[in-house]
Amino acid sequence: MEIDKISSIGRPLDFKYKTNKAxxxxxTITIIIGIALSITNQLKMPNxxxxxxxxxxxxxxxxxxSREIDPDNSTSAFIGLIPLFIILFxxxxxxxxxxxxxxxxxxxxxxxxxxxxxxxxxxxxxxxxFLLSYFYxxxxxxxxxxxFLADLKLxxxxxxxxxxxxxxxxxSSILIIINNQFFVIPTFSILQLLGILAIAxxxxxxxxxTKTVKSKGDQNDEPLSLSRIRAVQIFALISVLLVSFLxxxxxxxxxxxxxxxxxxxxxxxxxxxx
Numbered sequence: 001m002e003i004d005k006i007s008s009i010g011r012p013l014d015f016k017y018k019t020n021k022a023x024x025x026x027x028t029i030t031i032i033i034g035i036a037l038s039i040t041n042q043l044k045m046p047n048x049x050x051x052x053x054x055x056x057x058x059x060x061x062x063x064x065x066s067r068e069i070d071p072d073n074s075t076s077a078f079i080g081l082i083p084l085f086i087i088l089f090x091x092x093x094x095x096x097x098x099x100x101x102x103x104x105x106x107x108x109x110x111x112x113x114x115x116x117x118x119x120x121x122x123x124x125x126x127x128x129x130f131l132l133s134y135f136y137x138x139x140x141x142x143x144x145x146x147x148f149l150a151d152l153k154l155x156x157x158x159x160x161x162x163x164x165x166x167x168x169x170x171x172s173s174i175l176i177i178i179n180n181q182f183f184v185i186p187t188f189s190i191l192q193l194l195g196i197l198a199i200a201x202x203x204x205x206x207x208x209x210t211k212t213v214k215s216k217g218d219q220n221d222e223p224l225s226l227s228r229i230r231a232v233q234i235f236a237l238i239s240v241l242l243v244s245f246l247x248x249x250x251x252x253x254x255x256x257x258x259x260x261x262x263x264x265x266x267x268x269x270x271x272x273x274x
Contacts, residue, residue, distance in 0.1 A: 007124075008115035009107040011064075011218055019074040023063050026081065031056035058094040059084065061103055062255035068106040069236050070206075070263050071215040071224060079269075080262020084255055095252035101128050101140065102239060102256065105147045109154070110232040112224060114217020117151055122164045133172050137246050138179075141172030143239055150235065155225050186247050199257055200241060202264040207233040236260070 013020040034055030062084055066077035088094070104125050108117045129144035148165035151158055188196075210233065213224045240256045243249040 006118060006120050008111075008113055008118050008219075009104060009121050011107070011113055017074075019078075022078070023060060026063075026078075027056045027060045030059045030085070054094050054096060055088060057096050058088070058099065058255055061096065061099040062259050065099070065103055065106065065236070065256060066259040066262060068103065068110055068112060069233055069259070070266075071110075071112055071229065072213060073263075073266060076263045076266035077259070078262070079265050080259040083261055084258035087254055087258065091251070091254070093251050094255070095248070097128070098132065098136075098140075098243065098252045099255060101125070101132060102236070104128065105144065105239070106232050106236060108147055109150050109235060110224065110228045112215070112217065114220035114222060114224075116156060116158055117161075119160060122148065122151075122158075122161060126164050126168060129168060130171060133175050136248065138172040138175040139242055139246065141168045141175070143235075143242070144168045145172070146235060146238075150231050154228050154231060186245075186250065188250070192250065196241070196244065196257070199260050199264065200237060203233070203237055203260045206263060206267055207237070 013024065015021055015024075031052045033052075035052030059081060063077045063081060066080050067074070070076050104121070107113065108121060108125060111117075125144055125147065129140045132140035145165045145168040148161040148168065152161040152165065207230060210226075210230055213226045213229050215224050216222055217224060236256070237260070240253045240260070244253045244257075246252075
């Protein structure tokens with residue numbers, strides 16, 4: 001059975017493109033560096049390998065998230081990896097589950113594969129969102145509901161998404177009642193707040209001035225939907241902002257903030273180039 005009959009959001013790397021070769025090389029190097037850093041911290045073997053692999057996966061997913069947000073510009077995804085490497089060097093904490101959740105969410109909305117989401121894809125997002133809601137915050141369930149509703153309402157929407165959206169809202173509401181809490185807002189430094197504000201405003205300008213999309217779907221070679229790409233950009237910004245204001249959120253969202261910063265820096269470089 002072909003995998004795209006079960007899931008439509010997988011995007012195998014095509015090594016005909018130099019950028020895909022580059023991210024594999026960078027990911028491998030990052031894993032090695034992560035293991036080396038673990039050795040200097042005198043971690044035992046299982047933790048040592050886990051830390052190194054976590055570094056590499058974080059880099060790869062950050063790159064992939066950037067490609068979903070800005071499919072027309074492959075270079076911008078690499079620019080965001082530069083600040084991410086520096087930050088992880090001094091602050092080696094990652095949350096792969098949340099990053100993977102965001103990546104799935106973006107692919108369901110923007111359909112960069114050229115295919116609409118399968119029931120399996122929505123089920124996978126729902127399950128991951130429920131687990132994140134249970135262990136972290138019901139916010140993830142409500143954000144997942146936005147994903148399902150976006151896929152329902154945008155061009156060629158999937159009617160079955162109303163079921164997943166409704167179920168996500170109901171279960172997240174129940175978790176709020178049971179736990180009697182929704183947000184546990186952490187303390188931010190002035191520098192952190194200024195950084196969040198600057199990146200958010202800069203990315204809003206990018207989204208606003210995104211008027212065309214040249215990229216085509218992986219599977220059908222048809223132009224991607226501009227409305228879906230802009231919806232992804234808005235959802236990504238809303239998600240990173242809201243999750244960052246959870247107790248653990250800023251740490252988890254650092255790779256995404258770096259990806260957004262990379263997109264902004266890429267646009268600035270293009271302006272100077274012109």
